[in-house]
Amino acid sequence: MMARGKILAICQSGGDFVTNSDGSMSYSGGEAHAIDIDHEVTLQDLKSEISVMFNYNANSFSIKYCLPNNKQTLITVSNDKDLKRMVDFHADSEMTVVYVLKKVENRTTRSVVADSGTPTDTMTATVATYEDAKRRKLYANWDGMITGVGQKFDSSRAFRDALHKYAIVNSFMYRFIKNDRCHVTAECTAEDCPWRVHASRLSGKQELMIKKMNGTHTCGKEMSKKCYRLASQRWVASIIKDKLRYTPNYKPRDVADDLQREYGLSLNYAQAWRGKFLARKELYNSHEEACNQLPWFCNRIIETNPGSVATLQTSDDSKFRLFVAFHASLSGFEHGCRPLIFLDVISLKANKQWKLLAATTVDGENDIFPVAFSAVEMESSENWHWFLEQLKSALTMPHNLTFISNGQDGLEEIPRVFEDSNHGYSVHHLIANFKTQLEDSWTQEIKDAMVDHLNRAVYACKADEFNECIEGIKAESKELAEWVLDTKPERWSDAFFKGLRYGCYSSRTVETFNGWVSERNELSLVQMVDMIRCKLMEMVYTRRQTSNTWAEQLTPSINQKVQDEMIKARNLKVICSMGNVFEVHDDSINVVNIENWECTCRRWQVTGLPCMHALAVFQHIDRCMYDYCSKYFTTECYCLTYSLSINPIPDVGRPSCTDPSHCTFACPRTRRLAGRPKEKPADPRIAIKRAVRCSRCKEFGHNKQTCKAPA
Template structure:
């Protein structure tokens, strides 16, 4: 049995699942037809069927020009990394995505994002990135006045790589660096920084030499960051894409568009049942913060100024125009901390008056009020090669060996252990796939 016959057998199955693996095809041929085929033959049959179903790279790129004539101006931007946002319920909200990572493409991409954001000049947008070289050089030219924070997780990974994995400093130095990054006051930062330099020595000093503290430390980041210290949203977006990343560029774009379309519709319909002022996750956070300070002693200093005692600590809260708490959590997260909520209760007003409107249900519904329209393919031209603006695929050379489909993990990354809630074991499965006898 050759690859052409295998192609004809699996063609319909591949339409349902374009990411079908060659090893699965090998086993299906064995079980359904009782015939032995080599893995190489099964793989070639899969590739032939895949090209027949999805088309080649030239066809895929030609289809993009037609698709962009229908797409939303913001959603039609493309790169393998993506600017993503958090909605009012702390969920993922993809803003734009792109396909290339050169400096010129990054600048063009950011200019397109800036053009769309300029329609909403009422607030400043904060960016958090992983210090991509193309992004770092393009960002100041497009967003010179917007705050730009560095991802704490990537900084920790870069710092931990400078120490041998067997060394005790491999774990202690990143921990001290975390203490510095999450310091809320300049004094606590200086204290933690002295400990970090004493522990890490010259390696830490060289690492921090060209790293502005305003970009990674909470104590010196004066703009709204809403408690976000990492760009994990980009990783979440990559996981959310799933197997789409292995599809041709047109199908990749269509997969992201349809997933975004479904998510927006799902969130829009789900929020109609909410009856609270804040989004559900933020409402829970408000209740938890209120419960923390129930037993604290509060003293009034002025009309809007309060002091309260918590064990051996004293904290000042100003409910005036600036909304200040001396712990700086209110400033860092944009959400009233436990100290502020105790003062608000003592002041006799509703805590919802002091919560940012971006956490409220009305803003959530406004975020998902727009829709991504379907794009029927019946209007697609039969011969896209005659387009006035033909788009050709890049000239690439396939490397020897099997292509890598998984991201290389840094040695500082620790794989999270999954505990089964049914049997209680840490064997990498959950309750859904648990087969242990109970």
């Protein structure tokens, strides 16, 4: 319970009210945000914060709530007194729910007349046609799919999908002038309508960006039967696939009704049936593949790569999860890499039915090195727990590891599985979240300065250095400094983090895996996993060949980094204190203990490489600096990382498993429905037809009615 005069409000918007059988109301759908409200908050302040939360105009919505013991009546907050009353009414509650409702501009006054014909009450009623009601949710969902020049998309497919939805919600047809992986140009099909959009790929990236757009329509954009052609069977399948997964008896009529209610599209029964058929086919193909191919594929991985782990787990509700860790990856991690693991979830562009949970590390050159990965249907605490358990059983080394993640859902499972581990936060995601907190009114120079303060706070090795960076942020915004402190600096700042990151703070796992897996076609899970295996095999071989030419004790990039620090160390003054302890003078005095590999600047302990103060000592006493570098940066360890190869699986390309002995479990049997199957031939154009033969002249190609032979 919060302090008196202050409540925790859950702000909900974008959903629908449902009246229950007892007359009470419940709210479903939409999105929700939490906010603290007290007596000092004015209605204008509250509206301003809600505007930012939901990206609404401050004058376009109203705020309503229910009393603690009354779920049948909505109370409107129209002024500051109403807001204070709401706080008082819910002072003894743990939280209250606030509904943010969009206003409808077109309103009129209607009189309610009693049986006698006399007006008994006057109320404000919304005048909205049935078509308007159907379209409102559609506009809320998809009207912002295309915003204008500068908008970016992950791929050309993502842009086309957004354009498709945007055209549906704005009721116009379009045609492609240019349509390939690098350039997409479309225009309105209406005659003389100037609407046009052009997007092209950014240099060196997969992303597409809108470069030109004329967003003006002169065609009226009236919804017609032509516009319903945008609701293709593949689009319908993509919309209903998730619901069909959990509701197998989802009928075509229900599909049509849902699309009518939610998206304002009138589909006939045949269109809904074809969309359901395609969605069902895609779902069942995935299930059939898991039944037939994956058990065989797991066995082939273990046979061709002894020591590897390939585990397939199934459940009674036909869900699957696959864990793969090749022996070469496990051995390379345990013998040559830092005890550091990055955890990421990857939504692959080549197969949207599955997500990859990946565990990666970095080699001596700070390049990504995959350790294990798992294919699951969704990211959840349960799936992360299962993945971490499989990883723990696959590793033979002690489990005092350091994990780095972006703090996604489910990763609270790390300390439950790896008890002695440390969990850090990905700096890349921290900075990305930090940038969203910067005020739009600030100049770019101020924003860059704020990001620079945060970067220095990340790499600060001592508490006073960290506090100096926070003060720099606080000088511009006290609220922003408090936000930074609320993100738990002990999980990301070198000044407080207990684990060892060896100077590595983020990974490029998502970009690497998506770069490995082609998106030209929708890949099956077996194809996707084998493509990753091929890329791993190629990566191991290439890096092994490259390292054979190295002559230095440290890897090239690390050796260059130490040499750069050596140049800085030449001007430092070294004073021998006692034994292995030295004083080094620059702008301040630092104490170096070469026996314990420690310096009071703490950079040696944090990175695993001697700092410039330690290097100055080595020069002073003529010691070899390579003897004081972490072994994980040596060429020897790098070669151990890539000493083993990932072997080919020669027969993985076959279409399916035909030998039941390959399967470790039986596919669930489904009962055949009564009656004749209604599926049409795959391609009616090649259906075999019986030749027509005349009964009079016995010739082919005509019948007796059209026969021209003499009687």
